[in-house]
Amino acid sequence: MQKPVALTQLRVACSGCNLRELCLPVKLTGADLELLDELISLKHAYQRGDYLYRSGARFQSLYAIRTGFFKTQVLHEDGREQVTGFQMAGEIIGMDAISSDSHACDAIALEDSEVCEIPFVRLEELSRRLPSLQRHLHRILSREIVRDQGIMLLLGSMRAEERLAAFLLNLSQRFSVRGYSPTSFHLRMTRQEIGSYLGMKLETVSRTLSHFQAIGLISIRNKSVELNDLVKLQTFVGPPPQLL
Amino acid sequence: MQKPVALTQLRVACSGCNLRELCLPVKLTGADLELLDELISLKHAYQRGDYLYRSGARFQSLYAIRTGFFKTQVLHEDGREQVTGFQMAGEIIGMDAISSDSHACDAIALEDSEVCEIPFVRLEELSRRLPSLQRHLHRILSREIVRDQGIMLLLGSMRAEERLAAFLLNLSQRFSVRGYSPTSFHLRMTRQEIGSYLGMKLETVSRTLSHFQAIGLISIRNKSVELNDLVKLQTFVGPPPQLL
DNA sequence: CGGGGACTTGATACTGTTCAATTTCCGTGG
DNA sequence: CCACGGAAATTGAACAGTATCAAGTCCCCG
Numbered sequence: 001m002q003k004p005v006a007l008t009q010l011r012v013a014c015s016g017c018n019l020r021e022l023c024l025p026v027k028l029t030g031a032d033l034e035l036l037d038e039l040i041s042l043k044h045a046y047q048r049g050d051y052l053y054r055s056g057a058r059f060q061s062l063y064a065i066r067t068g069f070f071k072t073q074v075l076h077e078d079g080r081e082q083v084t085g086f087q088m089a090g091e092i093i094g095m096d097a098i099s100s101d102s103h104a105c106d107a108i109a110l111e112d113s114e115v116c117e118i119p120f121v122r123l124e125e126l127s128r129r130l131p132s133l134q135r136h137l138h139r140i141l142s143r144e145i146v147r148d149q150g151i152m153l154l155l156g157s158m159r160a161e162e163r164l165a166a167f168l169l170n171l172s173q174r175f176s177v178r179g180y181s182p183t184s185f186h187l188r189m190t191r192q193e194i195g196s197y198l199g200m201k202l203e204t205v206s207r208t209l210s211h212f213q214a215i216g217l218i219s220i221r222n223k224s225v226e227l228n229d230l231v232k233l234q235t236f237v238g239p240p241p242q243l244l
Numbered sequence: 245m246q247k248p249v250a251l252t253q254l255r256v257a258c259s260g261c262n263l264r265e266l267c268l269p270v271k272l273t274g275a276d277l278e279l280l281d282e283l284i285s286l287k288h289a290y291q292r293g294d295y296l297y298r299s300g301a302r303f304q305s306l307y308a309i310r311t312g313f314f315k316t317q318v319l320h321e322d323g324r325e326q327v328t329g330f331q332m333a334g335e336i337i338g339m340d341a342i343s344s345d346s347h348a349c350d351a352i353a354l355e356d357s358e359v360c361e362i363p364f365v366r367l368e369e370l371s372r373r374l375p376s377l378q379r380h381l382h383r384i385l386s387r388e389i390v391r392d393q394g395i396m397l398l399l400g401s402m403r404a405e406e407r408l409a410a411f412l413l414n415l416s417q418r419f420s421v422r423g424y425s426p427t428s429f430h431l432r433m434t435r436q437e438i439g440s441y442l443g444m445k446l447e448t449v450s451r452t453l454s455h456f457q458a459i460g461l462i463s464i465r466n467k468s469v470e471l472n473d474l475v476k477l478q479t480f481v482g483p484p485p486q487l488l
Numbered sequence: 489c490g491g492g493g494a495c496t497t498g499a500t501a502c503t504g505t506t507c508a509a510t511t512t513c514c515g516t517g518g
Numbered sequence: 519c520c521a522c523g524g525a526a527a528t529t530g531a532a533c534a535g536t537a538t539c540a541a542g543t544c545c546c547c548g
Contacts, residue, residue, distance in 0.1 A: 074394075074397050078482050080397075080401045082393075082396055095385075095386055097386070098382050098385070098386035099386035099387040099389070099390050104390045124379065127378075128371075128372045128373075134368060135368065137382075138342050138368070139342055141386065141389070142339055142340060142341070145340050145343070145385070145388050146344070146348050148393065148395075148396065149326075149340060153324075155396060156440065156441070156442070157320070157325075157326050157443065159535075160536070191496095196400065198400070199401065200536075201537055201538080202495080203497085203538080204536060206494095207497080209496095210496070403503075403504090404504065434525095435526075435527065435528095436526085444505090445505060446526090446527080447504090447505075447506085448503090448505075449527095451504090451528080451529080466512080466526090489548100490547105491547095492546095492548105493544105493546090493547100494544080494545075494546090495545085496541105496544085497541085497543095498540085498542105499540085500538080500539080500540105501538070501539095502536090503534105503535090504535085505532105505533080505535085506531100506532085506533070506534085507532085507533095508530085508532105509528105509529085509530085510528080511526100511527080511529095512526080512527070513524105514523100514525085515522105515523095515524095516521100516522085516524105517522085518519105518521080
């Protein structure tokens, strides 16, 4: 009942759910582990194009992506839309809804996906009893804030080439962490969605990708990308051209 | 010891600290109220230009602004900077630091200011005991995420005029909530800081403000602004020009 | 195999940037 | 109190980077 569970065990216990984000750094006793397991026991499948939630919907749960790929977007009343993020396995989604008890954006599956639903009231209960879980939840919320600030930096002070290079490197890094190739992967989103996320038009995305290919930085055919030179790509996310 | 404290009382107890953000919606008993009072007992004064914290500094506390005005900014290694927000009395600052235990941005006073320091470990302790405080903390973190998404929308899909109109209306609304005039106020920040925040150059900020003035929307002289037509200003934050 | 959406590419238009010259404002010291 | 000097702001003109519009190709799904 009270014997501690090693991190590695916990990793196994939660790995079926791919909940790195929520579980890994938390050390638990057996009984608490059961509670946590129960907390994340609700699993759902979504097909490409399905909404995980819609803007305005009542907030009840966070969602941990087990497998698959999502985008989140906010809609302006005049019809403009802004993609606010692309989420992949192991990431937590839905945190924007806590503040007003209703979702502030749409979440849409970009490929067939599986998701764990985490009822927020129960997560709060449990995190009151488990300081390490509490701290971890706070870290996850804070990480989202930091991520958003990074995107503000990108949107506010980078040019198209830099934005796209940063975007590709970000995907590369996230695939790498999950055990996939950092240099060769499949874009799950359209040029238009990339453009919306990066604050540029789909034509500019396409042109810039073509340009990267022309100078040998990447190879791209449709949605398959190969990053030929991560280091040089990194230099694109740097100083403005004339100040080098 | 256990008698509940009415919301109005709590409002009084905390109003000296201007901590609307942290305190108001929380109902407490007398003993807990003392703890909360103690939690926010550390107060500091800052002069214009002072750093509240610097990027990279070890994280220990959140800060509640009692009076004054701050900006937060992230610095890119190549020297570019992005202002990520302007904070005024009653707002909480420093939440980006939770994720990595070190601050991810700089916070700088734009005028002489007073701040309550809130040791985060103790805030977590207390919020474990007080569900309503816990929920409120989560709301504050989430609100920051929603706010950032709004800025992403602004940076990613609005033109200069729209951004500036949205910015002025946002300030107007926040001043209004605090009991100041929504139509006449003083800009605490430079054109360059506005520009950094909105993703445009200071010259463009200046030109756009001049243009707003030329068409009678606003009156501006240096840092004093007067919004002559809130409704019309709102229409600027709307559809792209040709789609009206 | 047909059709529609996604993508690429080109030509042109336009928004916002860059560079530069003044002017205004404001804090400091005479 | 006023004069000075540097920062902030305004304004103009030329330029650059993206957007827009348009045509055509490719790909995937049914």
